[in-house]
Each structure stands twice: as structure tokens, then as C-alpha cells.
Amino acid sequence: MDIPEARKVHAAPVPRVGGIAMVAGIATALLVWNAGSRQIQALLLCIGVLLVFGVWDDRKNLSSGPKFVGRSSLWQWL
Numbered sequence: 001m002d003i004p005e006a007r008k009v010h011a012a013p014v015p016r017v018g019g020i021a022m023v024a025g026i027a028t029a030l031l032v033w034n035a036g037s038r039q040i041q042a043l044l045l046c047i048g049v050l051l052v053f054g055v056w057d058d059r060k061n062l063s064s065g066p067k068f069v070g071r072s073s074l075w076q077w078l
Contacts, residue, residue: 001013001014001015002014002015002058017054017055017058019051019054019055020051020055023047023048023050023051026047027044027047030043030044031044046074049070049074050070050071050074053066053067053070053071
């Protein structure tokens with residue numbers, strides 16, 4: 001559970017790693033829609049990288065630097 005603190009926006013404890021279910025749903029829909037498209041493959045790659053950074057941040061409370069570098073590096077694949 002993610003407990004509220006000064007830098008958090010939520011007022012009550014919320015479950016961590018909720019993005020896994022969202023990514024699974026989006027990825028399934030994209031794969032069913034058109035898995036062979038290069039654009040869809042690039043989008044899935046970027047979503048996967050964002051998921052890795054999200055889970056890593058949930059586990060280790062990353063500072064803004066690594067999150068910025070990871071997220072901003074994705075533009076080259078899109």
C-alpha cells in the first residue's frame with residue numbers, strides 16, 4: 001500500500017503497482033487490433049518501458065531524475 005505523505009497527492013492509502021492491470025488491458029487490445037503494425041509494436045515497447053519505470057518507482061521511490069531520463073528517452077521510438 002502507498003501511504004500518503006508530503007509529496008503524494010492522495011489522502012488515503014492506495015494500492016501500488018495498479019498500472020500492471022491497465023497495461024495488460026491496453027496491450028491486449030492493441031495486440032488484438034493490429035499486432036503486426038510497426039507503430040503498434042513501437043507503442044507497446046514504449047508502454048513496456050513506462051511500466052518498468054512505474055514498478056521500479058513504486059518499489060524504490062525514484063527521484064525525478066531517473067524518471068525524467070527514462071520517460072524522455074521514449075520519444076525516439078515513437
